[in-house]
Amino acid sequence: MKYVAVTACPTGIAHTYMAAEALQIAAKDLNVDMKVETRGSVGAENELTAEDIKQADSVIIAADTNVPMERFDGKKVIVVSVKDAIKDAKGLIERANNAAVQKSDLSDQVSAIKSAKKSEQKGIYKHLMTGVSFMIPFVVAGGILIAISFAFGIEAFKEEGTIAAALMTIGGGNAFALMVPILAGYIAFSIADRPGLVPGMVGGMLAASIGAGFLGGIIAGFLAGYVIVGLKSIIKLPKTLAGLMPVLILPVLSTLIVGLAMIYIIGAPVTAINVGLNNWLKGMSGTNSVILGLILGGMMALDMGGPVNKAAYAFAAGSLVAGQTSPVMAAVMAAGMVPPLGIALATTLAKNKFTIEEHEAGKAAYALGISFITEGAIPFAAADPARVIPSIMLGSAITGALSMLFGCGLAVPHGGLFVLFIPNAVANLPMYLISIVVGTVITAFTLMTLKKTI
Amino acid sequence: MIKTLLTEDLYIEHLKASDKKEAILEMIDKLEQSGKLVDRALYTEAVFNRESEFSTGIGMGIAIPHGKSSGVKTPSLVFARSKEGVDFDSMDEKPSFLFFLVAVPEESGDEHLKILSTISRKLMHEDVRKSLMQASSYEAVIEILN
Numbered sequence: 001m002k003y004v005a006v007t008a009c010p011t012g013i014a015h016t017y018m019a020a021e022a023l024q025i026a027a028k029d030l031n032v033d034m035k036v037e038t039r040g041s042v043g044a045e046n047e048l049t050a051e052d053i054k055q056a057d058s059v060i061i062a063a064d065t066n067v068p069m070e071r072f073d074g075k076k077v078i079v080v081s082v083k084d085a086i087k088d089a090k091g092l093i094e095r096a097n098n099a100a101v102q103k104s105d106l107s108d109q110v111s112a113i114k115s116a117k118k119s120e121q122k123g124i125y126k127h128l129m130t131g132v133s134f135m136i137p138f139v140v141a142g143g144i145l146i147a148i149s150f151a152f153g154i155e156a157f158k159e160e161g162t163i164a165a166a167l168m169t170i171g172g173g174n175a176f177a178l179m180v181p182i183l184a185g186y187i188a189f190s191i192a193d194r195p196g197l198v199p200g201m202v203g204g205m206l207a208a209s210i211g212a213g214f215l216g217g218i219i220a221g222f223l224a225g226y227v228i229v230g231l232k233s234i235i236k237l238p239k240t241l242a243g244l245m246p247v248l249i250l251p252v253l254s255t256l257i258v259g260l261a262m263i264y265i266i267g268a269p270v271t272a273i274n275v276g277l278n279n280w281l282k283g284m285s286g287t288n289s290v291i292l293g294l295i296l297g298g299m300m301a302l303d304m305g306g307p308v309n310k311a312a313y314a315f316a317a318g319s320l321v322a323g324q325t326s327p328v329m330a331a332v333m334a335a336g337m338v339p340p341l342g343i344a345l346a347t348t349l350a351k352n353k354f355t356i357e358e359h360e361a362g363k364a365a366y367a368l369g370i371s372f373i374t375e376g377a378i379p380f381a382a383a384d385p386a387r388v389i390p391s392i393m394l395g396s397a398i399t400g401a402l403s404m405l406f407g408c409g410l411a412v413p414h415g416g417l418f419v420l421f422i423p424n425a426v427a428n429l430p431m432y433l434i435s436i437v438v439g440t441v442i443t444a445f446t447l448m449t450l451k452k453t454i
Numbered sequence: 455m456i457k458t459l460l461t462e463d464l465y466i467e468h469l470k471a472s473d474k475k476e477a478i479l480e481m482i483d484k485l486e487q488s489g490k491l492v493d494r495a496l497y498t499e500a501v502f503n504r505e506s507e508f509s510t511g512i513g514m515g516i517a518i519p520h521g522k523s524s525g526v527k528t529p530s531l532v533f534a535r536s537k538e539g540v541d542f543d544s545m546d547e548k549p550s551f552l553f554f555l556v557a558v559p560e561e562s563g564d565e566h567l568k569i570l571s572t573i574s575r576k577l578m579h580e581d582v583r584k585s586l587m588q589a590s591s592y593e594a595v596i597e598i599l600n
Contacts, residue, residue: 010507013556013567014518014574021575041522041558042567064507086512086578087545 002033003093004048004056008063009082012040019062019085026089034093039067058096060085069102077102124222125307131187131221132314135179136414139317142175143412150411150424176320180208184221191225192232195246199224199254206262213274214318219266224258278319289327289404296328297335297400297439301392304339305375317413325409325427333372333410334436335400337417339392340376341369341436342443346391346451349444353451358383369440372416384451391447399439406431455569456599459531463488465592466534469553474511477540478502478519481532481555489527490557496525497557511544515587516577520556529566530557531573533595552586573599 005023009015020036027034035056037048050071053059058076061067062085069077078092078099085092149157149167156164184204188196203220207213231253237245299312316332347354347362354362361379368376381388409427412419419425426432464484471477478501486494500521504510511517517540532555539549554577556570576582582598589595 011504011520011522011558013520013522013558013570014510014554015512017571017574018512018518018578021578025578038571040567040571041562042564042571081508083508083512083545 001058001097002056003027003035003058003060003096004052005034005036005060005085006039006048006063006067007036007082007085008039008065008067010064012042012065015064015082015086016040019082019089022086022089023060023062023093026093030090030093032093039063039065058099059102060092060096062092072102075102076100127187127190127222127225128218129307129310130190131183131185131218132310134186135183136317138175138179138182139320139413140415142171142179143320144415144419144422145171145175147412147419147422147425151422153424177208180214180217181205183214184217184224187218187221188224188228191222192228195228195232195250195254196225198251199227199258202255203258203262206259206267207270210262210267210271211274212262212267212270213278214314215274215277216262216266216270219270220258220262223261223266224254227254227257290401292328293331293335293400293402293404294397295400296332297338298393298397300332300335300374300400301339301377301396302389304377304381304392305373309336309374320411320413325411325425327404327407327409327427329413330408330410330426330432331400331403333414333416334403334408334432335396335439336374337369337372337436338396338399338439338443339369339374339381340365341440342392342395343377343380343388343447344369345440345444346447350448350451352453353448355454370417372414387447387450391443391450394446395439395441395443397439398442399435402435402438403432406435408432408435456531456573457596459529459566459569460533460596460599461488461530462592464490464530464532465595466532467590469534469536469540471536471540472538474505474540474542477517477534477536477542477553478505478555481519481534481553484532485530485555485557488530490530491525492527493523493525497521497523498525499523500525501555509543509545511542511550512577513544513546513548514583515539515548515551516554516583517542517544517550517552518554518556518574518577520554520558522558522560522562524560526557526559529559529562529570531555531570532557552583 007016007019016038017040020038023036024034035048035052036046038045053071053075056075059072061077061079062082064082076096076099078096080092145167149164149171152164156162157168159165181201181204184207185197185201188200200221203224204217207216207220228250231250235249296312299308302308312332316326316329319326319328344362344365347359351359365376377392406428408431411425420429466481466484469477469480471480482494482498485491491497500523501519504521505519510519534553536551539551542550544550576599585598586595589598
């Protein structure tokens with residue numbers, strides 16, 4: 001018999017380790033295999049690998065704090081307090097043999113995959129994604145409030161004193177105005193921790209006010225982060241003055257350096273690029289815009305929430321301007337909804353080509369699809385990438401292209417099907433829906449053709 | 455290694471206390487006298503808060519109360535022995551004879567935490583517990599825990 005266990009306690013100093021040792025002693029006495037992961041104040045040690053878990057007959061969780069559980073899906077799992085392992089480790093091992101099998105649903109699996117991806121992120125990409133993930137709630141809050149303002153009529157906000165005008169001020173004038181500063185601030189935060197926030201946010205604010213937009217914000221964020229790192233390694237103060245570093249020296253110097261750099265060096269060229277990019281997007285029409293939709297759509301499906309998907313998404317969110325609908329945003333959101341929807345449709349139509357678990361997961365995938373959570377496709381893609389990924393890329397690319405072709409537009413950065421009910425949030429709503437349906441059907445039928453009967 | 459945590463002035467040959475609260479406070483006195491605390495009240499609160507989650511009396515005659523708090527200056531360990539035994543609400547409902555009081559600052563190096571985790575692991579072994587019960591000097595205790 002082979003067992004794996006996780007121990008954890010409130011302070012993570014003593015009981016975590018006593019429980020681990022008790023389990024190991026008991027395993028030795030019973031002559032069984034036991035690997036114990038300890039999650040104490042030093043962090044996780046002796047971590048269980050996917051291979052360990054796969055080989056284990058049963059899993060023992062002796063913990064009084066939260067332990068990530070998704071990885072034990074399909075295993076016999078017993079969950080007890082840490083003191084139970086100290087008190088009677090042998091009895092616990094015996095009880096583990098008869099434990100119930102843990103099952104989690106698709107949404108749990110999706111969130112597990114998301115957090116696993118997050119911990120894999122490294123370096124520059126990690127910093128960028130930290131910034132983007134802090135920014136997205138601002139984009140969503142602002143975008144949705146702007147969309148609600150449109151519900152009173154597309155130009156209702158122009159009349160002062162109305163609720164539409166108030167909503168536009170909240171969403172467009174303020175929440176959106178914080179997007180670039182937050183992006184830049186948290187890129188710097190990711191690099192340099194707390195001292196990064198000040199130069200990052202001020203740099204981001206400058207990027208926004210001189211018209212350097214997202215591109216300028218990203219540069220400001222990285223600059224701020226590395227300026228702090230640099231200053232910290234250069235400036236060495238005697239211990240008595242060290243307290244001045246975080247409150248006086250770092251914020252003032254770093255903000256000065258980043259601010260001057262933004263205004264005199266980085267500002268002009270980046271603003272020019274940003275303006276050029278926006279004009280290019282605006283001027284794009286016909287074949288070019290369809291090709292852009294095709295590419296962005298395919299990117300959304302390629303890694304379902306990974307870096308390529310996020311790059312396409314960030315590009316689209318950057319094209320949003322308060323008070324207008326963006327064709328790029330429309331194409332990207334539609335394409336992002338297609339993978340889970342198409343797979344879900346395939347599980348409904350071709351019951352003989354999917355396992356019972358996949359049928360169940362398919363139902364949840366509908367919900368994730370209409371909510372624009374592309375990651376809902378991942379469990380299917382992970383199980384059969386060669387058939388699933390081409391199918392969803394094809395459907396998403398076509399949806400993206402169609403959305404562009406029909407001149408659809410979207411004023412909000414997120415929300416899936418639910419924002420379509422807000423009047424005026426979507427330009428050319430009927431054709432937008434058709435674009436999504438066509439891609440979904442194409443994905444479903446491609447997948448059904450490629451999949452073998454089981 | 456362990457000598458840096460459990461210094462000689464933190465060794466209590468005979469604990470006077472007769473109940474749980476007194477026992478903890480008597481050991482905290484030692485920490486304070488030895489200058490290991492910056493804020494006694496803060497640390498004391500952390501220890502009792504931890505105790506209220508569930509008793510650190512792990513049974514087998516041993517209790518290992520502990521607190522992680524910004525009231526602690528340097529990571530330390532108090533060792534105490536009680537002749538009569540103290541009711542520590544232990545898991546096996548028997549009195550405790552050996553006490554380890556752990557004090558860790560909010561920001562503590564992994565090195566110290568690793569030593570503490572090693573000690574915790576050792577206490578699970580019956581032969582270690584037996585020799586600790588019999589040890590009669592600071593040096594002997596250090597020898598066993600090292």
